[in-house]
Amino acid sequence: AQTVTQSQPEMSVQEAETVTLSCTYDTSESNYYLFWYKQPPSRQMILVIRQEAYKQQNATENRFSVNFQKAAKSFSLKISDSQLGDTAMYFCAFMRGGSEKLVFGKGTKLTVNP
Amino acid sequence: GAVVSQHPSWVICKSGTSVKIECRSLDFQATTMFWYRQFPKQSLMLMATSNEGSKATYEQGVEKDKFLINHASLTLSTLTVTSAHPEDSSFYICSARPDPGRNEQYFGPGTRLTVT
Numbered sequence: 001a002q003t004v005t006q007s008q009p010e011m012s013v014q015e016a017e018t019v020t021l022s023c024t025y026d027t028s029e030s031n032y033y034l035f036w037y038k039q040p041p042s043r044q045m046i047l048v049i050r051q052e053a054y055k056q057q058n059a060t061e062n063r064f065s066v067n068f069q070k071a072a073k074s075f076s077l078k079i080s081d082s083q084l085g086d087t088a089m090y091f092c093a094f095m096r097g098g099s100e101k102l103v104f105g106k107g108t109k110l111t112v113n114p
Numbered sequence: 115g116a117v118v119s120q121h122p123s124w125v126i127c128k129s130g131t132s133v134k135i136e137c138r139s140l141d142f143q144a145t146t147m148f149w150y151r152q153f154p155k156q157s158l159m160l161m162a163t164s165n166e167g168s169k170a171t172y173e174q175g176v177e178k179d180k181f182l183i184n185h186a187s188l189t190l191s192t193l194t195v196t197s198a199h200p201e202d203s204s205f206y207i208c209s210a211r212p213d214p215g216r217n218e219q220y221f222g223p224g225t226r227l228t229v230t
Contacts, residue, residue: 035218042223044224047220102148102219104158
């Protein structure tokens with residue numbers, strides 16, 4: 001079974017600075033997808049970024065980018081120019097190719113301080 | 115685009131009663147919807163996968179007779195918690211998959227269930 005590990009239960013960053021959230025996963029599959037979801041205090045889950053395992057290029061969405069290290073099974077999220085609205089729980093998630101199920105990590109609570 | 119709604123956003127019910135939660139995809143069709151449960155300060159736990167026109171597939175340890183799921187149309191799935199007990203109090207979240215090729219799920223805002 002696949003597992004997703006987020007080793008940082010909580011992190012904080014100053015507004016406008018950069019922060020990196022860690023995620024590692026364990027799988028024997030070669031075809032899979034990785035996601036970062038954000039859950040702000042409203043509890044609405046929001047897709048931040050996705051990465052296909054077959055793509056070597058790291059995904060980027062505006063201020064959000066990932067560092068995908070397939071051999072190390074690592075998928076970290078970098079948030080640049082942090083904003084107060086980035087304060088949220090961040091969940092790393094894994095989906096095996098051909099499956100519909102998401103496997104979530106336990107989450108990292110990020111607080112952006114003014 | 116890809117908006118998912120849930121109703122109600124919160125509900126309080128008495129022990130022993132049943133409560134229904136609706137999940138709708140507003141601007142797309144979803145052949146597959148998912149139901150999750152989230153305990154305070156914890157991650158999401160997949161309860162079941164709901165496919166339009168067929169029976170739901172439940173995860174191990176989830177009581178299918180207690181958590182009834184009906185996916186009657188391409189835009190609506192319902193979760194009914196039957197004979198609710200205080201331990202069923204939780205945050206229930208649905209998600210929908212708009213395009214099987216994209217492997218993305220879009221989430222509803224969740225429903226807070228409190229059983230007294």
